[in-house]
Amino acid sequence: MTDFAPSVRYPDPRIEVLDERFLKYRLFSGTVEQIAGGLRWAEGPVWFGDGRYLLVSDIPNNRILRWDECSGATSTFRSPSNNANGLARDLQGRLLACEHLTRRITRTEYDGAITVLADRYEGKRLNSPNDIVCAADGGIWFTDPSFGIGGYWEGEPAASEIEHAVYRIAPDGKLQQVLTGLNAPNGLAFSPDGKVLYVVESRAAPHRKIWAYDVAADGALAGQRLAVDAQGPGAFDGIAIDVDGNLWCGRAAMARSMRIPKGSTACASTRRTAPPSRTSTCRSAAPTSASAAGIATACSWRRATPCMRCT
Numbered sequence: 421m422t423d424f425a426p427s428v429r430y431p432d433p434r435i436e437v438l439d440e441r442f443l444k445y446r447l448f449s450g451t452v453e454q455i456a457g458g459l460r461w462a463e464g465p466v467w468f469g470d471g472r473y474l475l476v477s478d479i480p481n482n483r484i485l486r487w488d489e490c491s492g493a494t495s496t497f498r499s500p501s502n503n504a505n506g507l508a509r510d511l512q513g514r515l516l517a518c519e520h521l522t523r524r525i526t527r528t529e530y531d532g533a534i535t536v537l538a539d540r541y542e543g544k545r546l547n548s549p550n551d552i553v554c555a556a557d558g559g560i561w562f563t564d565p566s567f568g569i570g571g572y573w574e575g576e577p578a579a580s581e582i583e584h585a586v587y588r589i590a591p592d593g594k595l596q597q598v599l600t601g602l603n604a605p606n607g608l609a610f611s612p613d614g615k616v617l618y619v620v621e622s623r624a625a626p627h628r629k630i631w632a633y634d635v636a637a638d639g640a641l642a643g644q645r646l647a648v649d650a651q652g653p654g655a656f657d658g659i660a661i662d663v664d665g666n667l668w669c670g671r672a673a674m675a676r677s678m679r680i681p682k683g684s685t686a687c688a689s690t691r692r693t694a695p696p697s698r699t700s701t702c703r704s705a706a707p708t709s710a711s712a713a714g715i716a717t718a719c720s721w722r723r724a725t726p727c728m729r730c731t
Contacts, residue, residue: 424454445662455487456494461574464507464551464658466515477504479520479574503568503575506551506658511558518549520568520575525549525560525589538562538595544581548574551607551658556614559639560589565604565622586619588639598639602631607659609667610635618647618667620656628656630667 427433432451437443460480467474472489475497484504486497498504503520510516515528516537523546524539537560539546548568553561565584568575586599586608599605603623610617614635621629630648633641647667650656658670 424457426453427451445666455492456485459485463505464518466507466509468509468513470513475507475515477501477507477517479503479505482521484517505568505574506549506562508552508554508560510554510560516552516554516560518552518562520548523548523568523575523578525552525562537589537593538587541582541585541587541595541597546587547580547582547584550605553608553610555588555610557637558591561598561608561617562587562589563605563608563619565606567604586641590639596639598641599633607657607670609659609661611661612663612665617641618659618661620659620669622655622657627651628654630656630659630669 430451431446431448434452435446437446455474456476459476459478461478462476463479464477465474466476474487474489476485476487477483478485480503481499482501482503483499484497484501484507485494487494500521501517501519502522502524504517505520506518508516510527514530517526517528519526522539525537525546527535527537529535538549547564547566550563550565550567552563555561563586564582566580569578569580571577583600584602584604585597586602586605588596588598590596599619602619602621603625604621606620606622608617608619617633617635619631619633621631627650629646629650632643632645632647634643635641648656648669650671654671656669656671660668662668
């Protein structure tokens with residue numbers, strides 16, 4: 421494996437603009453940086469701007485790592501992590517985690533205590549919560565495919581007790597099953613006004629898709645429509661929305677991040693050359709965080725306008 425080397429000049433030649441609509445989001449004095457190594461599979465990055473650190477899940481290594489912006493040091497935040505995958509923050513800034521091994525959603529309190537928010541629906545165990553996002557009303561939304569119960573790589577083998585679904589933990593704590601019928605729902609994100617939910621369908625045939633839904637005040641979803649079709653081997657995974665309504669996608673199989681311009685199905689991309697088992701930071705693009713599952717890298721864009729994922 422070739423060691424990562426940062427660009428010695430600006431602008432970074434590894435960032436390729438394929439659509440001129442991307443130019444307003446590019447910082448020409450920024451570059452792709454490697455900030456950590458030794459990860460088997462990096463997922464679920466969440467930025468704690470108030471503490472100037474990044475948390476990222478390393479699922480097979482059963483840990484959550486912490487990268488400190490001030491010192492540049494990487495340390496273990498939590499081990500074991502119960503094969504945690506998606507991470508987010510609630511409106512009070514507390515860490516939310518999707519745990520594969522325990523098949524639950526947890527919240528880390530200010531004193532470090534762990535509170536279980538959801539592990540069953542109507543008496544049946546969840547599959548393996550995957551990605552998570554906090555809505556403006558404090559509701560917590562997460563996807564529940566079965567990746568974590570298929571083997572020991574990111575959990576442990578177990579029988580599925582319930583169909584794949586998207587759930588909402590209402591502000592009053594009630595768990596709602598808001599969406600079924602998707603084959604392995606994965607990344608999810610809200611539009612800036614919170615009125616549209618985007619969900620990745622990981623096992624859609626023949627290619628992965630991103631669906632859009634109108635969101636009612638009570639969490640009900642309606643008006644399903646296709647937002648993006650991968651149209652090839654690209655494996656959409658984590659997604660996020662910036663303040664302008666652009667959709668940013670981790671596209672693992674093609675080792676890139678993608679921006680879907682608002683109101684368009686055309687794709688603009690930043691191609692990044694980051695080797696396996698690395699976590700990289702790209703300080704030259706949009707205000708979002710995304711992970712590239714399957715190639716063990718993650719990318720976080722932090723220095724721009726605020727992100728809409730409660731991160």
